[in-house]
Amino acid sequence: TTDGHIEILGRLHPTDSATNVSPTIVSKTTRRLHLQRNHPINILKRRIESHFRDYAVMDSMDPVVTVHQNFDSLLFTPDHPGRAATDTYYVNTNTVLRTHTSAHQSDVLKTRKADGYLLTADVYRRDEIDVSHYPVFHQMEGIRTFDKKKIEEEAKVDSETSAIQGAVLSESNPIQPAHTTREAQLVDLHLRHSLEGMVRDLFREEKDLQIRWIEAYFPFTSPSWEMEVFYRGNWLELLGCGVMQQEILDKSGNSDRIGWAFGLGLERIAMVMFDIPDIRLFWSTDDRFISQFSSGQIVKFQPFSKYPACYKDISFWCSETFHDNDFAEVVRDVAGDLAENVELIDQFQHPKTKRTSRCFRINYRSMDRTFTNEEVDRIQDQVRQVTKERLGVELR
Ligand code: PHE
Numbered sequence: 312t313t314d315g316h317i318e319i320l321g322r323l324h325p326t327d328s329a330t331n332v333s334p335t336i337v338s339k340t341t342r343r344l345h346l347q348r349n350h351p352i353n354i355l356k357r358r359i360e361s362h363f364r365d366y367a368v369m370d371s372m373d374p375v376v377t378v379h380q381n382f383d384s385l386l387f388t389p390d391h392p393g394r395a396a397t398d399t400y401y402v403n404t405n406t407v408l409r410t411h412t413s414a415h416q417s418d419v420l421k422t423r424k425a426d427g428y429l430l431t432a433d434v435y436r437r438d439e440i441d442v443s444h445y446p447v448f449h450q451m452e453g454i455r456t457f458d459k460k461k462i463e464e465e466a467k468v469d470s471e472t473s474a475i476q477g478a479v480l481s482e483s484n485p486i487q488p489a490h491t492t493r494e495a496q497l498v499d500l501h502l503r504h505s506l507e508g509m510v511r512d513l514f515r516e517e518k519d520l521q522i523r524w525i526e527a528y529f530p531f532t533s534p535s536w537e538m539e540v541f542y543r544g545n546w547l548e549l550l551g552c553g554v555m556q557q558e559i560l561d562k563s564g565n566s567d568r569i570g571w572a573f574g575l576g577l578e579r580i581a582m583v584m585f586d587i588p589d590i591r592l593f594w595s596t597d598d599r600f601i602s603q604f605s606s607g608q609i610v611k612f613q614p615f616s617k618y619p620a621c622y623k624d625i626s627f628w629c630s631e632t633f634h635d636n637d638f639a640e641v642v643r644d645v646a647g648d649l650a651e652n653v654e655l656i657d658q659f660q661h662p663k664t665k666r667t668s669r670c671f672r673i674n675y676r677s678m679d680r681t682f683t684n685e686e687v688d689r690i691q692d693q694v695r696q697v698t699k700e701r702l703g704v705e706l707r
Pocket of ligand 1: 529
């Protein structure tokens with residue numbers, strides 16, 4: 312930041328009391344892993360794009376969006392928890408780093424009236440630290456709309472190949488009043504049929520891949536679903552989707568149309584398809600990582616040796632406003648990708664003062680080298696220092 316401004320991708324944005332983006336986070340905006348030729352995220356993106364052949368491809372939208380784009384335009388209520396500063400990176404009161412690709416729905420729909428599109432982008436969320444969470448990740452959003460008058464032909468699917476079970480109608484996952492049951496069922500079936508086809512294509516190596524649909528809730532779709540696949544003994548959540556809220560289509564000049572939307576996390580899928588054990592690896596510039604994918608094919612990652620881990624505990628009396636994600640952010644700023652995992656291992660409340668004490672265990676491990684004890688001690692000291700200064704806690 313310089314003089315009350317912060318520069319992101321060459322543009323200056325005023326800062327204010329809501330600003331909580333850090334230089335570490337801003338530095339990630341230039342990476343755009345989905346556009347880096349033959350990066351696993353790029354390979355997966357192209358694989359899905361070639362499955363949805365007729366869909367337009369968008370992949371260069373600016374990550375800085377308004378609060379209106381990210382939340383209001385998608386019908387998030389004013390008190391929705393997703394808006395909280397503990398979960399979202401605010402550039403300033405009115406501006407955020409997008410938390411999902413859905414932030415672009417309304418704008419894109421204003422210009423693209425017909426057909427479907429896929430939009431891939433880096434998204435930003437304040438979160439915990441472990442091998443499957445990183446404050447920046449990549450999503451692909453897919454939208455498909457239909458002419459309401461031609462819905463019977465346009466949304467028709469080959470029901471022979473569709474193994475979709477379960478009723479659409481449910482009180483907790485309703486059809487919208489703006490839609491007839493028939494319209495909603497056709498769009499819902501087309502959505503799930505399309506996504507099953509895509510996932511079976513992606514996981515074509517797995518014979519008899521099991522897929523299940525879990526009722527979900529998103530402010531901008533109804534009915535809504537999450538798709539899970541059974542992979543190596545676990546149900547794995549791959550994506551969220553649903554029939555678009557008609558209000559969003561109406562407001563973007565598409566009141567004659569009806570549509571569906573999905574959003575999937577590319578890292579989540581890439582980790583299983585490429586056997587990548589730690590989400591930090593995607594950010595590695597180490598040739599031992601990058602060079603493994605130069606064929607542009609989906610290949611299994613051959614881990615280079617795992618370097619030793621070293622854990623350090625930190626305990627403190629919390630302030631009233633303390634949030635775990637704020638502590639994770641301190642660790643990210645100080646230790647960067649050397650922090651593999653941060654775990655809350657103990658907490659208790661003082662019976663008299665009612666203050667709570669928390670103890671976190673930080674697991675340090677480099678992905679590409681061994682580091683010395685002194686190095687870790689120095690980082691831990693700095694974590695303690697910054698935690699005290701920034702979070703107003705009392706170290707123990
Ligand atoms: N944007 C949602 C998320 O990030 C995913 C989603 C996209 C759900 C489109 C429904 C429709 O969780």
